[in-house]
Amino acid sequence: MAEKASESSNSISLNTVDGKIFKVSPTIANQMQTIQSLIKAYDSSRVISLPHVNAFHLSKIIEYLEGKSATTVSAVKEFEAQFMKDLSLKQLKGLLIAVGYLKVNELLELMPKTVAKLIENKSVEFLRKFFGIVNDFTPSEEAKIREEIAWAFDGVDED
Amino acid sequence: MDFISNLPEPILHHIMSMLPDKDAAGTCVLSKSWYLTHSTFPILVFNESRFVKFNDKYNKNNFTTKRKQFYHYVDNTLLQFHIEDLSIQQLKLWLNLNDWIIKSRILPHIDFWIELARQGNVQVLDLTLHGIDNLQLNCIRYCIPSIVAQAKFLVKLSLDGCISLGEKFLSHPIEFSSLKVLNLAHVYFEDKRVFHNLLTSCRCIENINLSSCFGIDSVYIQGLSKLKEVKISGVITEIEIDALSLQSFQFSRGRADISNTIKIDKCTNLKELSLICFNITHQWVLQHYHLFTSIQTLELQYCCMPQRMNFYFPKLKVIKLQNCVRLGNAYIDAARLYQCSFIYCIVSNMLPIVSFVNCSTQLEISVKLSIQGDHFTFDYCKLKKFFLALQCRNISANISLWNIQKDENLLHNSSNHPPLLKHLHLDFLLENEVSFSHVTSLLWSCHPSIITCRLSNRKLIKVLCETLMNGKECFCSSRDIKCWWHDLKDVKITCPSLFDGNEICFDCKTLLEALPPFIRGDATFTFE
Structure with missing residues (x-):
């Protein structure tokens, strides 16, 4: 319990362009390189505003980062496949831009790979x-x- | 609405980098914006065989034109990058050098292309020069220009084929300070010091792959603190590596008549060790025994080994033994082992008797035996000893037999022990060698709970079915033993073409009758 409480007090607030505030744990936030460097630059209590990211895209990114921590390799693969399948082309494009801006390395590998599969042959x-x-x-x-x-x-x- | 075109250029380039070269190039026809995106795509792949097909060489005019088109295309693309001062991340050149005339024409081009790439701060340079004679020592070779030594940003260098590294690399300073990966295959070194000069300049190197190179017979590696992986194959007689950071080492001897020494005893963090055609002596084992505490993956192929071995591998997870000779008995203490495979193409007396001490219940063993009788009668007792010694519940075996002696006295009584194998796939390569006595002896030595065989192996199916239906002279009436054919539970056929991959249960009688000729698929016999 104590650990959980300290985690929530450490949580980082992110403000999207459409004005929604997300609270995320440091482990999640640190997987977005852009935010990681912003945390270092400011003190952690401040709300970090993200002028290029909307609530839908940020929620998707958080959904991915939380979901891919599954235990087995095959479970992660399954989750990733479903995650990509649920996205429409329009969402895919918007999310790619957000992911590129926030520098979420794993999604920066996964998403272009999915698009490449659509183009191939x-x-x-x-x-x-x-x-x-x-x-x-x-x-x-x-x-x-x-x-x-x-x-x-x-x-x-x-x- | 366009769902893709106005993504930021780095992302589009990233997507293109995951495409095969054809598809990446094809995007430039989509629209003007894609044409522009493609024109700055920094991964340049030029594969000559995409332009000049194998058949073209029968039509000389066509052949020359296509070659010229190819050179022209490479020239143009690289010049465009040069003029616009664009950086070149990767240059991959795959060229064919099949005759003298072609060689003399193309070699100056290559110099020019490499120089343009160097000026574009190339990070990955991959040069493959295929020639029909590139396995010969004295084939015509392309001399790497010394200017390459000044490619400061180079991270990965791969050279394969008719290529030589000349003496000029002795006098020129080599500035490969960022190089992490070095792959050299079939490359000729004019002087063996060139290789060592090259290595000592690569302070950041992580992977070295040296395959069938000429002109060097020894490799000494020292002082490379980031080295992770070394793969060496070919005629190298002496190898000595002193690198604490080394995680993976692979050696494959090129010629059987040359003996080698390998000294890697200082690489105490080694996790993967793979030795092919190496003579492992007692002394070598003693010298390297302390390495075994860190090893997780061990692969030994065609190695000559001491008669008896006693191993303690606290971290070993995967072991693969393939056709290692002279090994008689081995005791392997490996509590974390979960995957083990034996591949032997043998006459029976070569099979080692391996026992695992402290092995986990997770351990899965796969055995692939190709048994060739030749002048020997196959020793089924040895095979039984082999499986008994493994003492593992998860064994699946694939046994194929060929050229086995006809010996009707092979019959062994089936003793009443629990199955030794989970699954046995049986394959007689010559139909007429299938006999009741061989099948019985084989099943006596392996005792599986499931037997599968190809449906096309009709005689084997017939022998199995007939025995299962009618039985034979029984051994199990008097003593505490039981014949293998009493335990049959059911018979299944899996055949993709005929039954849509559904499994269909048969009894033996209908199976024998229903079996059409020339059919793909497996028959599965399950025993209790």
Whole structure:
């Protein structure tokens, strides 16, 4: 009990851009490198405001950091897979920016890997449609680039 | 709405770094912003075989054009980085050097590319020059330019293939102060001092991987305080490492006719030890015995070992023994061991008798035996001794037999002891060698609770089924023994193509009748 009480008194308050205050334990906070360096710079009693992070993204990051402390390797893998599955593309993008800003190293590995899996071995047309990328090349420009890197288009799936 | 394009560039680059080179390059066609993102992507991979296919060499014009296109592409990309003063994190060049003419044309290009990479503060340099003759000592080699020695930011250097490191590296100062990983394969050293000069300049080095290099016959490592992993293979006769930080050491001898000495007794924090084709003597064991207290993973392959061994490994978790000769008896005291594997391709008298002292109930042992009879009659008693000595509940074995002697006198009585093995996968490589007496002898020596075999091994299934149905001359009436075929519980077939991977229970009679020819899958016989 005593330990718990001291932990809560040590907890760090984070203020998101939409005005919500999160209280997190130092172990969680220290896994976000940006916050770690902010704690060192200020005294810990102050509320740290995060102008680039909203409540949803911060809650997701905390959810991840708390959840991945599962005991077995396979349980962590399962949790990570489910965590990524629950995110929509739009949420994924926002969260990636937040994770990049806060420097959460594990998510900075996991999330790009997930996005890379979505891109791997897909055709250009599929990727444009899937991610909503607008093709702003003229047909002749595109043909020229395709010719430049013709080697990259050997044996790509069409869907 | 675009869900990806306006992510910050470092994140996009990070995503691209996790893609295969083709997919990463392909992103530049997506849109203008992706084109720009790709143009600054600092991981440059140039793989010649992506441009020039193997078949192209039959059409000479086509071949030359494609090669030129490739050189041009590398030139352009690297120059672009140079002009815009962009940093190059990684340069990977995989080239084919198959004949003289190609070599003489390409070698000056490589100098130029490496120099551009160096000026771009390259951190990872990976140069692979494949040649059909790169295993020959006297093949035409690319001489690494001395300018490489000034690549101060280099963290990882990998050289593989027709490459040599010349004497100029003796006179030039080598500034590899940030280098952490050094991989050298098939590289030729003009002077053995070059290698040592190279090593002493890498104060931060963590991994050294030296594979089949020429021109050096000894490796002495000392004073590298961050060294974690050393892998050496090839014709190196003397190795001496003095590094407290070393965690993993792997040695593989390149030629059987050369003897080597390995001295690593000062590496007292070693966790992984792997020796392949090394002659382990009593004296060597005595000299290195104190290392065994820290070792967690031990792998011995094709090693010649003392007849008797007595080991105490307080931290050992995984052990792998493969085809080690001369070892007769071994006692291994390893309370934390949980994984053990034996792989032997043998005539029976080579099998060591290994006993584990203080082993945990978690221990899982996997045994893979490929039994070849040749001129010997296989000794099933030895096999039984081997399994009895292991005294473990979790043994799964995979036994394949080939060229075994036809000897109808092999029959052994089955004694009534509990199963020695959890699972036995049996495979007779030659159908006509399956006989009731061999199966009975084998099961007498292994006594599994489950037998599996390939469905295509029809004769084995037939022998098993017929015996299980009809029995044979019984041994178990009079004495305290029991024949193996009395205990059958059920028979199952797992066959992906025919039954969608569902397990189907058969009795022996229907199994024999239902078995279509040429079918993949396993039959499982479970005993009580």
